[in-house]
Structures are given as C-alpha cells and as structure tokens.
Amino acid sequence: xxxxxxxxxxxxxxxxxxxxxxxxxxxxxxxxxxxxxxxxxxxxxxxxxxxxxxxxxxxxxxxxxxxxxxxxxxxxxxxxxxxxxxxxxxxxxxxxxxxxxxxxxxxxxxxxxxxxxxxxxxxxxxxxxxxxxxxxxxxxxxxxxxxxxxxxxxxxxxxxxxxxxxxxxxxxxxxxxxxxxxxxxxxxxxxxxxxxxxxxxxxxxxxxxxxxxxxxxxxxxxxxxxxxxxxxxxxxxxxxxxxxxx
Numbered sequence: 637x638x639x640x641x642x643x644x645x646x647x648x649x650x651x652x653x654x655x656x657x658x659x660x661x662x663x664x665x666x667x668x669x670x671x672x673x674x675x676x677x678x679x680x681x682x683x684x685x686x687x688x689x690x691x692x693x694x695x696x697x698x699x700x701x702x703x704x705x706x707x708x709x710x711x712x713x714x715x716x717x718x719x720x721x722x723x724x725x726x727x728x729x730x731x732x733x734x735x736x737x738x739x740x741x742x743x744x745x746x747x748x749x750x751x752x753x754x755x756x757x758x759x760x761x762x763x764x765x766x767x768x769x770x771x772x773x774x775x776x777x778x779x780x781x782x783x784x785x786x787x788x789x790x791x792x793x794x795x796x797x798x799x800x801x802x803x804x805x806x807x808x809x810x811x812x813x814x815x816x817x818x819x820x821x822x823x824x825x826x827x828x829x830x831x832x833x834x835x836x837x838x839x840x841x842x843x844x845x846x847x848x849x850x851x852x853x854x855x856x857x858x859x860x861x862x863x864x865x866x867x868x869x870x871x872x873x874x875x876x877x878x879x880x881x882x
Contacts, residue, residue: 697864806862815872846874
C-alpha cells in the first residue's frame with residue numbers, strides 16, 4: 637500500500653512542501669515517483685516519517701535528525717527507543733502535574749507544603765539507571781553525593797555555568813567556527829572542567845559523552861535550541877579535545 641504526498645501531508649498534519657524539503661535533505665525519499673511527477677510513499681516511508689516527527693517534537697534540528705537516522709539502521713529498535721523516551725517523559729510530566737496540583741491546592745487552603753511534594757518530578761535521580769548503565773554505579777553515586785552536597789545557590793550556579801557553555805557553542809555554530817578551532821576548543825576546555833566536578837574526564841568518557849549529545853534526542857534538543865547543529869559541533873569538538881589532551 638502507498639500514499640500520495642498530499643495524503644501523507646494531510647494525515648501527518650504537515651505540508652507537501654515540508655515533505656519535499658525532507659526529501660531534499662535526504663531524510664525522507666519517496667518510495668516512487670509516478671509518471672505524473674507525483675511522489676508516493678510506502679509503509680517503510682511512513683515509519684521513517686514518524687521517527688522524523690518524533691525527533692522534531694523532541695526539539696532536534698534536521699542535521700541532528702539525519703545523524704540519528706544514519707546511526708539507527710533497525711527501525712524497530714529505534715521505535716522502541718522512542719517509545720521508552722515518550723513513556724518516561726509522560727511519567728515525569730504526570731508527576732510534575734500532580735506536584736503543581738498539590739502545591740496549588742495546599743496554597744489555596746493555607747496548608748503546610750512538603751518539599752518532597754513540591755519537587756516531585758523535577759529530581760535529577762530519574763537518570764540514575766542511565767548513568768549506572770553507561771558509566772557504572774560508582775560514577776552515579778559520586779555524582780549524586782556531590783550534587784546533594786550543594787546548596788540551592790550552588791546548584792543554580794552549576795546549571796547556569798553549563799547553560800552559558802551551551803550558548804557559547806551555539807554562537808560558535810552561528811559564527812561558522814570549526815570544531816578544531818582555538819575558539820571552540822576553549823569552550824570545550826570549559827566543558828571538560830565543568831564535567832570534572834562530578835566525574836574524571838578520561839578520553840573515552842569525553843568522546844562517549846560527546847556522541848551521546850547527538851545520539852540521545854533529549855541532549856541534542858538541549859544543545860540545538862541554541863542553533864541547529866550545535867550538538868554535532870559539541871560532539872566533534874569534544875572528540876578533538878580528547879584526542880589532543882587526554
């Protein structure tokens with residue numbers, strides 16, 4: 637079974653122009669082009685478009701999506717990853733909704749608030765499983781102890797520092813700077829110093845983390861909100877830094 641470009645655009649809530657643009661960027665090729673010049677898409681193309689739309693909704697740029705699609709050859713495995721991310725996000729947002737609802741109710745009733753209720757769904761520990769799987773239990777516990785040792789001002793300063801680094805990477809993309817340029821490597825040096833607060837920045841760790849910024853849609857979205865291609869620049873620049881200095 638196949639669908640015309642107009643049918644797909646209508647069902648997906650997008651436009652034919654957008655689908656053609658995806659084709660031009662090598663993201664979504666039509667399964668065939670009819671004698672009349674119309675583009676048609678089969679079931680495999682539909683699955684690929686769903687993946688593209690999911691990644692776009694997570695905030696990824698088109699270059700980042702191209703990188704993700706290139707690295708995930710198995711559609712089923714990719715969809716399972718998407719499903720897991722969506723379910724985790726649904727669970728987290730559900731907890732945040734309940735936290736805000738409880739805060740609103742107790743505030744209006746003049747009742748005493750509990751910190752655990754107010755901040756449910758906002759805690760960093762939701763990444764415990766991922767960190768443990770990637771870098772070991774010791775790495776998670778070390779980072780967790782360090783984070784909990786900070787007061788509110790210290791936590792804000794730590795997060796603000798990373799936000800500034802991400803913005804500077806975004807500016808480097810807009811300025812057209814190369815990953816191995818002195819300016820970008822200076823930003824990476826700040827990034828590695830920031831990372832050293834919670835982990836030992838070995839060569840493998842820095843390169844692996846840089847790859848994760850592109851491979852994991854959540855991290856890509858965090859960087860690419862400062863400009864398309866920022867996560868890719870960060871990945872490449874971290875690899876250069878690691879090869880040169882670690």
